[in-house]
Amino acid sequence: MGKEYETVIGLEVHVELATKTKIFCGCSTEFGKEPNSHTCPVCTGMPGSLPVLNRQVLEYAIAVGLATNCDITRYGKFDRKNYFYPDNPQNYQISQLYLPICRNGGVEIETKEGGKKTVGIHEIHMEEDAGKLIHDEWEDCTLVDYNRSGVPLIEIVSEPDMRSAEEVIAYLEKLRLIIQYLGASDCKLQEGSMRADVNLSVREAGSQEFGTRTEMKNLNSFKAITRAIEGEKERQIDLLEEGRKVIQETRRWDDAKGESYAMRSKEDAQDYRYFPDPDLVPIVVSDEMLDEIRAKQPEFRTEKMKRYKEEYNIPDYDIEIITGEKRMADIFEETVAVCNQPKKVSNWLMGETLRLMKEKEVDAADLRFSPENLAKLIELNDTGVINNTVAKEVFEVMFDSDVSPEKYVEEHGLKSVNDEGALRKTIEAVIAENPQSVEDYRSGKEKAIGFLVGQTMKAMKGKADPAMVNKILKELL
């Protein structure tokens, strides 16, 4: 019988912070602009340029540290990590090794079995991102875009406390929500604003010693992370079963192929010659600064879920989904604040919003419609100005471009026709044109009325109130 193995996992999570400007200069962090348009002497490593710390980066890092129960380092420093690569204009990255801003924290996750467990956070440090290399096949040369150079990152290093892919995903979800709630980042894995490297080793169940670990990179989705963990676990167990050794190395995950390959082994590890950056003054975190950041901490998910239950009386499942994305929760609360109809707002979010997000592949963070417009739409629907079908149609337009529902309904003539005389005339015509359906209905096939309602709505271009159509139809039949 085969041996039982335990998987031991620790994560290194990089999060791009949502500051307007870079960590050590005033350049914009905006994504997707023309190459090298957001650069200056500092973020391109020009001789004589000097870094100056963006205070917002420090505040975000501390806020994340407080929310993950870390000790905040009151006297910290930045260190230089020296290595040559063209995406790194100074040939050193400004990071933190010796005195990272946060240490000794942890977050609670729910396990598969329904229990709770704490995943420890070893440290959180601040650092700068590198530029981007672009290979030009046509000219056969490599070009560098330094727009990303100097974009602020925090790296959250966990303890090796996770034992399965489920726990890893639960931990990442927890981090993502905390950071999103803080507004410190949008935490999108696909776009790289949240990146996770997985350190994994296996050992015989019951063993106290850790096995040799590998580090897995290039994981761009929760699915990829799960697959990579399963794959690496099996690879390592196979090696051990064959009596071979796991080599300490960095591996790159190829999600398309569903396998990983070795990038570099420990023997190739560079000596980064870390030392405190003499261009930056020590980071001193005062009591006042800590108090200020603490006072600004938002309501996190657990508290929010509790409050929603008490205040809004909506289903637990809705609460779970809505609070699962900061932007959703914001839209929910702001819309309710205008229209005071929590159930209806929740229905719009749980129904049409989720449907369209899936259909159009839109992240919650990118939802565009405003709470004011959603509230207005609900009001128009409630007061019978538009029917449900029209409301859905208008919502879809709002979803794409946040138009004013009132204006849109007006401009496109979508108001329900409540002129009974006109409606009656149309229905009479529909009855005259569809004798078979009339016959069916009269002979007891109640469903036949649905067809007649449909025909009427079609003739009215969808603008009639279905309830009224039903009522008149029944009268006339």
Added chain:
Amino acid sequence: MALLDMTATELAAAIKEGKTTAVDALNEVFERIEAKEDTYHCYVTIDKEGALKQAEAVQRQIESGELSGALAGVPVAIKDNMCIKGMLTTCSSKILGNFVPTYSAEAVINLQKAGAVIIGKTNMDEFAMGSTTETSAFGATKNPWNTDCVPGGSSGGSAAAIAAGECFYALGSDTGGSIRQPAAYCGIVGMKPTYGLVSRYGLIAYGSSLDQIGPMSQDVTDCAAILQTIASHDAKDSTSVSTQDTDYMSALEEDVKGLRIGIPKDYFGEGLDEDVKSAVLHASEILREKGAIVEEFNLSLVDYAIPTYYTIAAAEASSNLERFDGIKYGYRTKDFNGLHNMYKKTRSEGFGEEVKRRIMLGSFVLSSGYYDAYYLKALKVKALIKKAFDDAFSKYDIILGPVAPTTAPQLGSSLSDPIKMYLGDIYTIAVNLAGLPAISLPCGKDRNGLPIGLQLIGDCFTEKKLLRTAYTYEKARGAFGKAMEQTGKAAALPEKEGM
């Protein structure tokens, strides 16, 4: 009075009074440069056209009353490790041989705002690594007092240009004595301000925690005027300090009554030239006569300053110079095979021997397994050296001593023995390690007629006290004379060894 005999502040006053113009002064300087530059080689870049335009513009501003500062209209030379927008900035290195910055150093901008006319960029030891200006990739600068001798370094071009009358004043930078030592060798005044007083933005870094830009001038009055102009808080430099009273001209008074001056016995031991020793002690006597209380004391830790300095400065330099890789600007090797080979060849060909020596030394002391034993230990010793100075300044206002153990050595005599060259920095580098201000000013000549420098060291941000002491001494000493008055060689040098 001939224009070239004027100090910078005298010239500015003459221009303001309409006795001469910024353009006339500049033309005189260019005449002098044409006559002497081939001999001394003070400059890497001379921007005649740009300087003339600047002089004309500044002259108009002076006449319209927009500019009236103590340096308005005066031609200045800038050490070639300070960036000037649109002007070649090389650090006297092949690797930056084609580098033209798109921005100017903050200190340079401050001078330009005050109406400075920039003549060009002065020669230096490559990346400020050296004590003789011989490690420049563009050839050595010669000492105007004796062209067989070095001008000192690394700001040797700036010092020689002032001594030769090829500019009225200059900016230098001082990491371990690079302003004060060439000032001493060339018979001029040079000051290293407190770390953080002058912005380092745009100064191409050598040892970031030690580098400081400072004035080089004909006399103490000019020095105060320059410092007053370049000292500023700069949000672009994290290590720049704010809230300092920078009215340094107001400190120029002849008054040292009751001033406590300490002379470190450890600065007068073995290796100090007898002529230098007696000139420096004579200067202390003059200050005593003027009312200062002068006494000897033990500074301690002096012997540790050199290894500490060469560990920290080299470590920082090894990292600071990583950006010179042939990717973004500067020299790139012609033929290469892949990225790694490009880096290797570019840097092997682009850097000179002394720079490579310090990069290797710095990389070694930072490498894993040696970091604690070398770099971290050096930082601890640095803190102890600072403490030794703190103790001294609890008893004294000013510490007085020599700048260098000898006067200017002969060209070619230093580079063959780097350790000996490093030992020549013994009296200057502790000041950088402790972040203190210090001034070097002429206090005599040796038996061969070469200038001797007096060093006054103050506590952090006591530049005013330092300037007042230096000014008092300078007045008592009287005129020192200029190199350009010398005809040919000052005096016969002793026969070179082995000749």
